[in-house]
Amino acid sequence: MIYLWLKAFHIVSVTVWIGGMFVAAIAVAALSASKSLPGAPGRGDLIGAVRRWDRWATSPAMLLAWLFGLAVATQGGWFGARWLMMKLVFVVALSGLHGMLSGTLRKLARTDAPPSPASGHALPAIVGATVVIVLLVVVKPL
């Protein structure tokens, strides 16, 4: 029973985390567009709102996804399974990407410097990693 609760909270945390990463990635992509000038009206408000969401929802959700995920793996005895080890690689990569997006938003809020070119690839990378993770967890091909 506790296993199902842990799994449910893990899925809720992951949903909020990935949703927040999409918000951050879309904001970074939009603000990188040439039309978004540093002094454009509403730019600061947009960055502020996305950063607040990132700080109070997305980042805590990522931490909870990790904690509940580790608890599910321990409770279910999944450690050592190849699909889980493979999944962890993608989860670490997603976490790193989230850190990059979070830092880029901070840079955008502070200076007029353009974000790093890698930020443009964030959206497809999130979609790709999410697809691979879901397939690994549901189908368990390895």
Next chain:
Amino acid sequence: MMERRTMERRTMAPQQVMEDRGQMLRMRTACLVEGGTLILLLFVAVPLKHLAGFPDAVKAMGPVHGLAFLTYLWMLVRMVSAGGWSRGETIKLFVAAMVPFGAFFSARTLTRRAASAATL
């Protein structure tokens, strides 16, 4: 419009300085927690396992250090992505996290940065 922007910069600057300083101090805490758990793992838990036959210490400390290490790395990626750190400094902060007592050198660097942010 120009006047408004100048005023915004004047009012934002101290806030940004405080944010920078706060970030460095949080980063220093994460760095010390990571370094502290590494020392406990290597110099307390591992000897307890091999010399005293008490493997539970490693079983407990291993995941704690793992989480502390991942948290520190995540914060490092975020801090470096925000700009202001050279490649050399980034590599030093990364490598020091994997060396016992290396965290103390990183903590010193972060304290220095926090102090310089406060005096801007």
